[in-house]
Amino acid sequence: MAGFSTILPTPSEAIDSIKSAANAFVTSPLPYNKLPHPQLSFWQWALVAIASMFVWRILKVRVFTPLAKIPGPFWETIFAYRMYKSLIEGNFHDYLLEQQLKYGPVFYFAKNKVCVGDPEDARYILGKKAFIKSKTYNTSILGAPNIFTTKDPKFNEMRRRQIGPAFTVSHIAEMEKTIHNVTAAALKEKIETLMDQTERQTGIRQCKFNYVNDFNYMSFDVISELAFGESFGMLRKGNYRILEQIHSTGFLAAIEATIPITLDKEFLMKKSRKDARELAEFTRGIIQKRIRENQEKGKPEKKDILQIFIDSVDKETGNRMSVQEIVSENIILLFAGTDTASSTMSWTLFLLMVYPDIYKKVVQEVRSAFPNPKSNIKYSEARSKLPYLEAVIYESMRLQAAVPTGLGRTVPKGGAEFHGHKIPGGTTVYVFIHGLHRNPQYWDQPNKFIPERFLGEGAAARKRNMFGFSTGYRICSGRNLAWTEIFLTMSRLLRDYDFELPKDTLYGPDVIDPKTGEPKIMPGRLGLAFGPRHPDRDGWIIAKPADLSAFSIPVDNTNTHGMHQSSAAYSGVDGNRTPLTAVSTTSTLV
Numbered sequence: 001m002a003g004f005s006t007i008l009p010t011p012s013e014a015i016d017s018i019k020s021a022a023n024a025f026v027t028s029p030l031p032y033n034k035l036p037h038p039q040l041s042f043w044q045w046a047l048v049a050i051a052s053m054f055v056w057r058i059l060k061v062r063v064f065t066p067l068a069k070i071p072g073p074f075w076e077t078i079f080a081y082r083m084y085k086s087l088i089e090g091n092f093h094d095y096l097l098e099q100q101l102k103y104g105p106v107f108y109f110a111k112n113k114v115c116v117g118d119p120e121d122a123r124y125i126l127g128k129k130a131f132i133k134s135k136t137y138n139t140s141i142l143g144a145p146n147i148f149t150t151k152d153p154k155f156n157e158m159r160r161r162q163i164g165p166a167f168t169v170s171h172i173a174e175m176e177k178t179i180h181n182v183t184a185a186a187l188k189e190k191i192e193t194l195m196d197q198t199e200r201q202t203g204i205r206q207c208k209f210n211y212v213n214d215f216n217y218m219s220f221d222v223i224s225e226l227a228f229g230e231s232f233g234m235l236r237k238g239n240y241r242i243l244e245q246i247h248s249t250g251f252l253a254a255i256e257a258t259i260p261i262t263l264d265k266e267f268l269m270k271k272s273r274k275d276a277r278e279l280a281e282f283t284r285g286i287i288q289k290r291i292r293e294n295q296e297k298g299k300p301e302k303k304d305i306l307q308i309f310i311d312s313v314d315k316e317t318g319n320r321m322s323v324q325e326i327v328s329e330n331i332i333l334l335f336a337g338t339d340t341a342s343s344t345m346s347w348t349l350f351l352l353m354v355y356p357d358i359y360k361k362v363v364q365e366v367r368s369a370f371p372n373p374k375s376n377i378k379y380s381e382a383r384s385k386l387p388y389l390e391a392v393i394y395e396s397m398r399l400q401a402a403v404p405t406g407l408g409r410t411v412p413k414g415g416a417e418f419h420g421h422k423i424p425g426g427t428t429v430y431v432f433i434h435g436l437h438r439n440p441q442y443w444d445q446p447n448k449f450i451p452e453r454f455l456g457e458g459a460a461a462r463k464r465n466m467f468g469f470s471t472g473y474r475i476c477s478g479r480n481l482a483w484t485e486i487f488l489t490m491s492r493l494l495r496d497y498d499f500e501l502p503k504d505t506l507y508g509p510d511v512i513d514p515k516t517g518e519p520k521i522m523p524g525r526l527g528l529a530f531g532p533r534h535p536d537r538d539g540w541i542i543a544k545p546a547d548l549s550a551f552s553i554p555v556d557n558t559n560t561h562g563m564h565q566s567s568a569a570y571s572g573v574d575g576n577r578t579p580l581t582a583v584s585t586t587s588t589l590v
């Protein structure tokens with residue numbers, strides 16, 4: 001078959017023909033040729049073409065669109081230079097907040113893109129199925145649609161029916177022992193081992209560990225345990241082999257979503273594409289192994305997320321999920337459910353360190369509510385007995401949201417109106433979580449860490465204005481799991497250890513940010529989620545055993561999982577892995 005190359009002109013032929021066409025135009029006998037004109041060279045014509053394109057872009061984004069009436073940075077809407085720069089630097093949310101404070105809660109910031117930082121508007125957008133997810137969710141790497149990236153509300157509803165049971169409060173409660181084992185228990189085990197080492201060397205029982213990295217490994221171990229059927233063993237065994245593949249695949253997904261021209265381009269980011277293929281292969285192998293085991297040995301006693309995916313039959317459509325579809329769902333859980341949860345915990349512990357009065361209060365609450373150093377702390381009990389800790393977590397999610405930007409939705413055909421601004425159908429509106437959480441109209445002293453705002457009068461209304469897990473139709477499916485993981489970990493750490501920042505830290509209660517007048521917050525970076533930017537530099541903390549003698553210790557020979565207390569359960573050894581009976585909680589979720 002003759003290739004295109006044989007009929008296409010060579011580059012020099014193409015240049016010659018453009019030159020002669022240009023000259024034919026300027027020497028044409030037609031009326032426009034009566035105008036004075038120079039004989040233009042090819043490059044001059046190229047300049048004219050670029051200038052025309054530029055003028056056309058200005059007309060398109062600043063004149064022939066109703067969006068031009070919405071306030072916003074004029075040149076940015078044309079070039080989007082700062083948008084791309086901040087996306088690459090991982091501080092897009094800071095840039096958007098700066099614009100929001102200048103232009104108000106609805107502003108036009110790039111071609112066809114409007115940012116929304118008002119809670120009423122956000123609820124309206126996220127509460128309507130007609131505002132489908134925008135093309136910023138496109139990715140080529142997962143090989144099958146999934147609950148997160150799909151734009152199709154019907155598909156999303158089917159998936160929620162199919163995989164929703166894996167994330168209910170009662171199912172997560174059944175998984176609680178497993179979650180505890182790979183979170184609080186594993187981390188305590190690591191801390192105790194490190195303390196043993198220091199004590200042997202110095203005679204002092206304390207240790208220094210990197211909480212930012214360890215929370216991250218821990219959250220991968222949770223998802224791998226529940227959705228891959230076995231822990232990746234990052235925290236206990238230091239097995240980080242897969243971490244690079246996951247981050248590299250996530251980075252590729254983010255680039256494809258932000259710069260659509262890179263979608264499915266095999267010659268770009270080859271290493272990440274190879275990592276993505278290997279991650280998919282690894283995941284497929286695990287799923288096929290489980291399917292084989294189901295056939296040979298029967299289904300496992302413990303119905304984890306993976307088993308729920310394999311078994312799921314949609315009642316309405318009768319659809320089962322194919323292996324490729326489960327691969328896609330599992331990988332998306334790794335992206336959606338790991339860095340988000342671990343960053344939330346990292347910001348929370350950091351904020352407690354730079355606000356010592358709040359740290360003292362929360363420690364007092366946890367130790368008074370659970371004074372027995374040998375008891376486990378069950379999620380439902382922690383949630384009901386630790387309102388101040390809950391307020392601390394809410395406030396940390398408000399100040400340092402793990403997902404601060406990015407909820408892009410396409411305005412439906414009929415258009416929409418926000419704050420008196422008419423927005424035509426087809427525009428992408430971004431529900432801007434960081435802007436919502438720092439909007440001074442809704443939050444008094446928005447840059448200050450004040451957990452008390454989530455207690456007492458007005459707290460319920462303020463919780464309604466929290467968007468950390470989104471809201472409406474596409475609200476985070478994993479929020480019950482996230483709350484469980486965060487509460488199990490934070491309550492145990494705060495009760496069992498005293499924490500302080502190392503002497504050489506760059507941050508602390510006395511290091512004040514001149515911009516806010518508040519303690520300086522360690523720099524963050526927006527990647528898969530918004531987390532600390534320099535974990536290896538800033539993520540260290542010193543732990544010392546807590547002195548609980550000041551708190552009355554009731555005699556309790558059973559742990560709160562209803563089993564007899566064994567030291568193994570507290571030193572982080574696997575302990576009893578049989579499923580627990582379901583418990584229900586009535587906790588409010590964001």
Ligand code: HEM
Nearest residue numbers: 148336337340341344402403468469470474476477478482
């Ligand atoms: C503190 C931790 C977490 C935060 C802050 C968080 C935040 C969010 C947000 C803001 C969204 C909406 C995204 C959008 O519309 O673009 C979302 C969606 C989602 N999250 Fe989470 N998430 C967390 C933990 C988890 C966990 C642990 C899982 C599961 C293991 C999970 C699974 C999902 C899924 C599947 C969606 C997509 C829902 C849909 O589009 O229908 N998340 N999450």
